[in-house]
Amino acid sequence: MARTDQPVQALELDCADVSITQEMTRWLSHLRAERRLSPKTLEAYARDVRQCLAFLAEHWGAKVTLAGFAAVEASDVRAFMAMRRADEIGGRSLMRALAGLRSFGRFLEREGKGKVGALSAIRAPKVAKSLPKPIHMEAAKRFADADERAGEERETWILVRDAAVMALLYGSGLRISEALGLKRRDVPKPGEGDVLVVTGKGNKTRMVPVLQNVLQIIADYAAICPHPLSPTGPMFVGARGGPLSPRIIQLTMERLRGALGLPDSATPHALRHSFATHLLSRGGDLRAIQELLGHASLSTTQIYTGIDSERLLEVYRSAHPRG
Structure with missing residues (x-):
């Protein structure tokens, strides 16, 4: 950095x-x-x-x-x-x-x-609002399953590593830069903690919860990684042991979305969008989601209310007696 x-x-x-x-x-x-x-x-x-x-x-x-x-x-x-x-x-x-x-x-x-x-004196140009495109819940979970890539000619530890990164993006709503910026010491072992301290935009830190099953995937990767993972070094390393490039995860997503029949909008950042959308659709508080995502402004998080409104309208149209 x-x-x-x-x-x-x-x-x-x-x-x-x-x-x-x-x-x-x-x-x-x-x-x-x-x-x-x-x-x-x-x-x-x-x-x-x-x-x-x-x-x-x-x-x-x-x-x-x-x-x-x-x-x-x-x-x-x-x-x-x-x-x-x-x-x-x-x-x-x-x-x-x-x-x-x-x-x-x-x-x-x-x-x-x-x-x-x-x-x-110049007015800011109008910007058309575009809603992020979340990935369906079941598909998002499959990105975090290393078995989905069992047919690829890649070392097992790389498949597990990529699954661990994507599990973090969806499970904790991290930006890809935040996930790859984690040090080994930043990630607790399963059963020893449930919070990550991540560094986001503007070098601002925040605490985000992490699921135990996500920590287990990370632990599985660490156990078979052929490179030493020092406490002060990166949690996720590349094939030669250096810091993992975001492009590797992007390419992995491209391969997986093709196999899963998903559109080009299924990117690593879409997993973060899916985290927010799925929390909101299950009754998550908008301000709490703002804190989890590390958004400085609530208005940035409010774009997800549009997605949720669309979902509610679909339910209304399909379930209402006069629909």
């Missing part, structure tokens, strides 16, 4: 002068060290601002200066957004681009480098 306190490498842009690239470098370093944003988010923000600067340079016919950016008008920003929309960029990507530009603008204001008022 990349350290969040390392400085960002200095940027060089043909479309902007050195003053603005220096401030961009300082801004990204601030986001990494103070806001602890993930490397992927930093990369996306930097790319969005670079694209805007390149557009403005062509739009104005000159390199973008710090003073020029501070004086940007709302019509310039709207033109940039329209250009991105013409490239068939989705609403969520446009929203992220605007968020990155606003973040950079606020940073410049705090540093006394001018006010970029035009950015706050």
